[in-house]
Amino acid sequence: MTAQILLIDEDATERRSMKAAIEAHGHAVHVADTAHAGIDLFRRHRDAIGVVVIDAASAEGLNPNIIPMLAEINAAVPVIVGTAEGATETALNAVRAGAFDFLVKPIAQERLIGAIESALKIHRTSLQGRAPRRARTGSVSFVDVIAASAAMSRVVELGRRAAQSTIPVMLEGEAGVGKELVARAIHAASDRSSRPFVGFNCNSISPAQMEEVLFGSESQIGKLSEAEGGTLFIEEISELPPGGQMRLLELVQTGEVHGGGQQRSVKANVRLILATNKDLIEEVKAARFREDLYYRLNVFPITIASLRRRKEDIPHLIRAFVERFSLEQRLPRTLQVESSALALLTSFDWPGNTRQLENAIFRAVVLADGVSLREADFPQISAQMKDHRSGAAGPDAQPSVPEQSPIAKVQAALAERAAGLVAPSTGFSGGASGNVIVSTDEAGNVRKLAEIEEELIRFALKFYRGQMSQVARKLGIGRSTLYRKLKDYGIDPDDPQKDAA
Incomplete structure (x- = not known):
């Protein structure tokens, strides 16, 4: 289906290349060489344009006002931002401002067209009256x-x-x-x-x-x-x-x-x-x-x-967003969230905070082709997590960002799973009380700290899929300390998931 795309790029060569690639897939392209010209074009064609693609790889980077100004004209149109390789801050600023996607230059044609097609699917839902609510306009309490x-x-x-x-x-x-x-x-x-x-x-x-x-x-x-x-x-x-x-x-x-x-x-x-x-x-x-x-x-x-400092809220926000967008998409039933996806979303730091989480859930719900959301439905988050892990510090590195108590954080995830957010078919296995870490024994006495610590470590190994750097960071301890505790509790460090909860 033909759509109209607005391309804002000051580099004439790249403009021609991207315009030709987009037109080869049957879409019409409006081009602008400056942000000001792009805003004027968008204002004139606000109801016709389906996606905006902005180049932020120039020396000046991303104009901080352009995405909010586009949203002021028509907030339902998704914005894709192209950034230079290594321009992490530019990409994060684009996400914080409400960008739908970001692409790292040089952009492969398949990646560009894939991002545009996904964005067009989002835009078509908005034309049917079920757009993502970037700002709530109804009664809120x-x-x-x-x-x-x-x-x-x-x-x-x-x-x-x-x-x-x-x-x-x-x-x-x-x-x-x-x-x-x-x-x-x-x-x-x-x-x-x-x-x-x-x-x-x-x-x-x-x-x-x-x-x-x-x-x-x-x-x-x-x-x-x-x-x-x-x-x-x-x-x-x-x-x-x-x-x-x-x-x-x-x-x-x-x-x-x-x-x-x-x-x-x-x-x-x-x-x-x-x-x-x-x-x-x-x-x-x-x-x-x-x-x-x-x-x-x-x-x-x-x-x-910030959301990274109150991760107990994340599972509840996920449930609220999934329920809302499932309803807006008129799905026959609310999508489930698989445990691997929940673990991924909970462990991510969300630089764009609740707005970024909301947009990620909306995108996943719209593009989902099954009855549950999987880790694969959040490719951008997975990619950023991999980048973070590959750039992790040494074995005894401490968390760079203060976190909530690891016990409170994991307990919140466990409680949410017990409440039925995670798809039952993919949830963690456990005993009769396996959904929570109980603090008292059968006689009503407080359990020993070592017992609770062992349970927490075993669960964290399962929750973070044996990623030792991630487990140590989320528990707030160094990797050498984690390996020592694994030895104390008889957990094989070479195959930690085998002995996980």
Whole structure:
């Protein structure tokens, strides 16, 4: 089936080569040599273009604003980013911004066409009214916030308290952790829930247009007016230019704002919720953000931890996403998740956080050809895990990123499996109580620490498929320590899975 593809690449030779490869498979190609020209083309053909392919292998790298700007025009169109070999940070930034896929140059034609065909399948589902929900637009409450971890439970508790007042709330955390979801939940739990919730992302529009779109002008109603009586959610507040910062300060100080061609001040009755993925104190020190505005806005800060620091939430998020997307795809029944896939997804660090996990699950559900999701349904994650393992440090290397307690993490995975998330046909075998590591014996006494440790190590060997570096890293111990413990418990280090749980 013919589709329209937008190709943005400043290299004329590569443009011609990729255009010819795409057209050879029956698709029409729009080409642009700059991000600005690409945005203009996309705006003119927003309803016709099915996939956008962007080159980020130039000296300037990926324009940080281009993916958010494309999403602002039509969020249902998948974006594929081409990166230079070794440009890991560029690829991660693309994923964090919402890219569907990334390709490492030089790109094989088969890989390019395969990625485009997968993206087109995603886009066709959106045309049928079942697009991935990059941002929730319906009613959201704190019930929708997955909070199996202590960190997210604290976020929910603080959010509920914030909902009872009208003071500004500052949501801090990396891109993709779910700041908008929490903001919507706060709005829904407040006495403004019947009034509008209006979002504005400072990264989705050029600085020259930002003030007019946010505060309005004689010819345009601003987001501030749209949110009258309700909640105005401003994302990436650190990117607001100086003029906008001054007018926002005026708003929080006086409850009214003027300027932008308006002849008089306009009163505004809005509740402000702000979000940032930067350290605003550092922005203040660097004179990029007004100190007086910072102290006016940072009244009730809530920090949302990255997904790699609250892995107890991952199995529950997987279940919620699989159920939701199975329903949206009108599958006859909810897909199961095989234990190998669950282990892979739980052990991955998710640099793009919940947004990246959601997109990975959506892609897998749409492209699945069976009744369960397998490890093979997540090729990008598997590839990144292999790269991580191949670059691992020496035998006694400690984890580079702080993790939750290994016992809490593995217990969460066990509990989720017991709840029925993992496909029964591929689950781990075990005794009557094999789905959990029990802390007391039959007499009700606390079991010895060595017994529980042995069970945990045996389970981790099975959970991570005998990958010793991975097992040691997740348990928070060095490899030499792990090998010593295997010897203590009579586990063969040359064939650890043989003796695993």
